[in-house]
Amino acid sequence: MRKPHDINPVLSRRAILRAALATGGGLMLSGMIPGLPGARAQSGSAFTPNAFIRIDRNGAITFIMRHVEMGQGIYTGIAMLLAEELEVSLDKVRLEAAPANASYIDKSAGEEVTGGSASTRDSWVPLRQAGAAARIMLIQAASTRWSVPASTCVARDGAVLHPESSRRLDYGALADDAAHQKIPDPVPLKNPSQFQLIGTSPQRMDTHAKSNGTACFGMDVRVEGMKTGRIMACPVKGGRLKGFDREAALKTPGVTDIVTLPDAIAVIGDHSWAAISGMKAARPEWDYGPHSGMSSATQLQALRSASEKTGIVAKNTGDVTAALASSPVRIDAIYESPFLAHAALEPINTTLHIRSDSADVWVGTQVPLRARQEVADATGLPPERITVHNHLIGGGFGRRLDSNSIGQAARLAKQVPFPVKLFWTREEDIRQDQFRPFYYDRITAGLDDKGLIKAWHHRTTGSFVLARWAPEGLQNGLDSDAVEGATETPYAIPSQRNEAVQCEPEGITTLWWRGVGPTHNVFVVEGMIDELAHASGTDPLSFRRRHLTHSPRGLKVLDEAARQAGWGRPLPKGHGLGIALHYSFQCWAATVLEVEVGGGGEIRLIRADTAVDCGPVVFPDAVRAQIQGGLIFGLTMALYNEITFRNGQAEQSNFHNYRMMRLNEAPDIRVHLVSDPDAEIGGIGEVGTVAAAPVLANAIFAATGRRLRRIPFAPQLAMNPTGEKKA
Amino acid sequence: MRTILINGESHDVDVPDDMPLLWVLRDVLGLTGTKYGCGIAQCGACTVHVDGKPARACQLPVSLIGTRPVTTIEAIGQTETGQRVQAAWLDEQVIQCGYCQSGQIMAAAALLQTTPSPSDDDIDDAMSGNICRCGTYVRVRAAIHKAASNA
Numbered sequence A: 001m002r003k004p005h006d007i008n009p010v011l012s013r014r015a016i017l018r019a020a021l022a023t024g025g026g027l028m029l030s031g032m033i034p035g036l037p038g039a040r041a042q043s044g045s046a047f048t049p050n051a052f053i054r055i056d057r058n059g060a061i062t063f064i065m066r067h068v069e070m071g072q073g074i075y076t077g078i079a080m081l082l083a084e085e086l087e088v089s090l091d092k093v094r095l096e097a098a099p100a101n102a103s104y105i106d107k108s109a110g111e112e113v114t115g116g117s118a119s120t121r122d123s124w125v126p127l128r129q130a131g132a133a134a135r136i137m138l139i140q141a142a143s144t145r146w147s148v149p150a151s152t153c154v155a156r157d158g159a160v161l162h163p164e165s166s167r168r169l170d171y172g173a174l175a176d177d178a179a180h181q182k183i184p185d186p187v188p189l190k191n192p193s194q195f196q197l198i199g200t201s202p203q204r205m206d207t208h209a210k211s212n213g214t215a216c217f218g219m220d221v222r223v224e225g226m227k228t229g230r231i232m233a234c235p236v237k238g239g240r241l242k243g244f245d246r247e248a249a250l251k252t253p254g255v256t257d258i259v260t261l262p263d264a265i266a267v268i269g270d271h272s273w274a275a276i277s278g279m280k281a282a283r284p285e286w287d288y289g290p291h292s293g294m295s296s297a298t299q300l301q302a303l304r305s306a307s308e309k310t311g312i313v314a315k316n317t318g319d320v321t322a323a324l325a326s327s328p329v330r331i332d333a334i335y336e337s338p339f340l341a342h343a344a345l346e347p348i349n350t351t352l353h354i355r356s357d358s359a360d361v362w363v364g365t366q367v368p369l370r371a372r373q374e375v376a377d378a379t380g381l382p383p384e385r386i387t388v389h390n391h392l393i394g395g396g397f398g399r400r401l402d403s404n405s406i407g408q409a410a411r412l413a414k415q416v417p418f419p420v421k422l423f424w425t426r427e428e429d430i431r432q433d434q435f436r437p438f439y440y441d442r443i444t445a446g447l448d449d450k451g452l453i454k455a456w457h458h459r460t461t462g463s464f465v466l467a468r469w470a471p472e473g474l475q476n477g478l479d480s481d482a483v484e485g486a487t488e489t490p491y492a493i494p495s496q497r498n499e500a501v502q503c504e505p506e507g508i509t510t511l512w513w514r515g516v517g518p519t520h521n522v523f524v525v526e527g528m529i530d531e532l533a534h535a536s537g538t539d540p541l542s543f544r545r546r547h548l549t550h551s552p553r554g555l556k557v558l559d560e561a562a563r564q565a566g567w568g569r570p571l572p573k574g575h576g577l578g579i580a581l582h583y584s585f586q587c588w589a590a591t592v593l594e595v596e597v598g599g600g601g602e603i604r605l606i607r608a609d610t611a612v613d614c615g616p617v618v619f620p621d622a623v624r625a626q627i628q629g630g631l632i633f634g635l636t637m638a639l640y641n642e643i644t645f646r647n648g649q650a651e652q653s654n655f656h657n658y659r660m661m662r663l664n665e666a667p668d669i670r671v672h673l674v675s676d677p678d679a680e681i682g683g684i685g686e687v688g689t690v691a692a693a694p695v696l697a698n699a700i701f702a703a704t705g706r707r708l709r710r711i712p713f714a715p716q717l718a719m720n721p722t723g724e725k726k727a
Numbered sequence B: 001m002r003t004i005l006i007n008g009e010s011h012d013v014d015v016p017d018d019m020p021l022l023w024v025l026r027d028v029l030g031l032t033g034t035k036y037g038c039g040i041a042q043c044g045a046c047t048v049h050v051d052g053k054p055a056r057a058c059q060l061p062v063s064l065i066g067t068r069p070v071t072t073i074e075a076i077g078q079t080e081t082g083q084r085v086q087a088a089w090l091d092e093q094v095i096q097c098g099y100c101q102s103g104q105i106m107a108a109a110a111l112l113q114t115t116p117s118p119s120d121d122d123i124d125d126a127m128s129g130n131i132c133r134c135g136t137y138v139r140v141r142a143a144i145h146k147a148a149s150n151a
Helices: A003-007 A074-086 A119-123 A126-146 A171-178 A207-211 A246-251 A272-282 A296-306 A320-325 A368-379 A404-413 A426-431 A465-469 A516-535 A540-546 A552-565 A620-640 A687-704 A714-719 B021-028 B080-091 B101-114 B120-127 B137-149
Strands: A016-021 A027-032 A051-055 A061-065 A093-097 A154-156 A159-162 A167-170 A227-233 A240-243 A255-261 A264-269 A285-287 A312-317 A329-337 A349-354 A359-363 A386-390 A420-423 A439-447 A453-462 A495-502 A575-584 A587-597 A603-613 A668-673 B002-006 B009-013 B047-050 B053-056
Touching (some): A027 A126, A051 A171, A074 A093, A126 A159, A126 A171, A159 A171, A167 A171, A207 B101, A227 A272, A227 A404, A227 A426, A255 A272, A255 A404, A264 A272, A296 A453, A320 A439, A320 A453, A320 A495, A329 A516, A349 A404, A359 A368, A368 A404, A439 A516, A453 A516, A516 A540, A516 A575, A552 A575, A587 A687, A603 A620, A603 A687, A620 A714, A620 B137, B047 B101, B053 B101, B080 B137, B101 B137, B120 B137
Parallel strands (some): A061 A093, A359 A386, A453 A495, A603 A668
Antiparallel strands (some): A159 A167, A312 A495, A439 A453, A575 A587, B002 B009
């Protein structure tokens, strides 16, 4: 998700540092890291730190993290950057989540976001600078105390040593003095050849608690005197609550309160079961409002007709019209990517205690500042009187980039005097999601007489998420996310035009979803590349290679994935190998997938090989884990997922009809790191997802000869196993 | 008021008969390691052991438990198998967001208690009821094999 960057111009990737005596003694080094959550966007503004190292007198070392852990391993990755330069081992470091309150953020700070696969990318240089600065100041403090040159001292494992005299002082003993040292400028960084931590795979710092039930997600928050409520909103957006059976609901054992909004109701009780049973008894009735005629068919019709228009031109090289007209081989295609729910396993929930003069909010959010503002808007309280206690998130995937559910919960919670946890059931979480947009892509491409791509015209039509979330980020009306992965393909294409048509769906709110623009665009691009390869009678690997002569990194990952997968080997009947290449989030990645499609259209995913070049690798095991998980996330979508609408309502509601891939269906996934340590660092959280749909479509084609241009694939294979055209 | 045996301790709880064990654990006893994911026994995040066998706590009314002992993620590490599974989970770095992993670990521990050396097919059968949205399945399988081999 690139949006945070677009609206938060990065002035420089250099850290601005300040040192101070910590409360209670010791060193507090604060860093203002451009591009990280909480950094000011404007130049020349006050110092608003967003990264912290605290070294107490007793030697305790604490990193205060502004990022939220959603499973991506970012706590560990970020801690590694700091610890590497500070010369401490990870087991000596404690992590604290920074609350969204006045001591950690300034009201006028820019967006505070964990997203966009940006955390490691943004932190790579400045957090190492912060760690190095603290180390240098500790050394300076020791050398002053010992009256020896700083150059004769070294830092190692949480202490400064003076080898000549065998003296040693722990960081804790130096912390007060270090706070008064001058901050080095510039801050020299270690040569990568000296890295001891970066590039290794330590035990993740967040997982022990997740293995024994002690990790506390937002859903697990328990506050003294708390009650629990289930929220239900009108299943059609824009509708209103017409009535409900208050008496029956209040008679339900454990139910204590019922509160409403114009479009929602919350049944509150002593425990979740009271809230769930009470809601059943309340039998809310709705006035469905103006969008009750909306359906999948009306959505598709709107997209289709919008796609007939010329869109905002995002790229235009050469003369596409003329080049297409003179192409001996030309393919016109329409690709469709459906509405999707995020379906994180932890459903939406917010715990609030709203008082007359202040409020506390316990929630897992990717945007703590927005969360606080939601509560301020709902209650009229000044933001600085609201404390957001951020929690572990049980799966983000983009969903917790929005904060609407927190505002809804606050408007309900302010009606009761006690702390209350308000949660959505799984059904609510799916039906009331802010959906990944439906994208309708028209693409036309032509080959020249040598079988090389001559012309390429790709027009995508769909919702512009940025237009709602941060309209100031639009560029001449264009949401760059709509064309990300489409304008810059890996391939040499002489004439290329990209357009985007904004088409906002009736009665649906849209939001980013793992892999964002590239997840949808690479499906179209890599599908079409495969179509062109077959149209020209060329092997899909060779066809790609012919268009990559300018791209050594693209060729490298493509060749590695092909080699590891045994591209070209003889396959049993019904099997096929698909291939897909992309450059997303500053990573090069190629995936080969082997599938088997049976006579009844049943599909088995056998094995995936992904080769990745993400530049410098901080935490190799986390890169592998993100590719494995991201691929499964994307394959789940490509096989099974689609939110459909009828009478204005989402038709899917739980995992029985919004299907998740399960362990027995998952392929073996092998990740091959072929990273270039001198390249720009990439973000890895979404890379695996991007390749999934195209590599699966291409593998199914290889296995069956059937080209699937519409997601999800499994129902199409099952309904029409042979792919025969119906008369 | 009824008495239930959770993790070796008796608890007197005053709750409706139809209240699923999941909410008794989480909201009454404060054992929040057992998760709510779907409420219809589709995802397995609420997996506990009842009398040593895996059960979906979201679909198990408290009135049906009787005197059978219940073990949750908070206490599975006190069993030899549970400890091995947890250690293998950390060794293989299975966990990402972690929300489903209590259920995964409980399902894996139940499998190893009955099938000490499971085949891939055994693992498919025992684990396909547990959804992991982060897609940690490759490592779940590897960790179960590792836990089995560490017996």
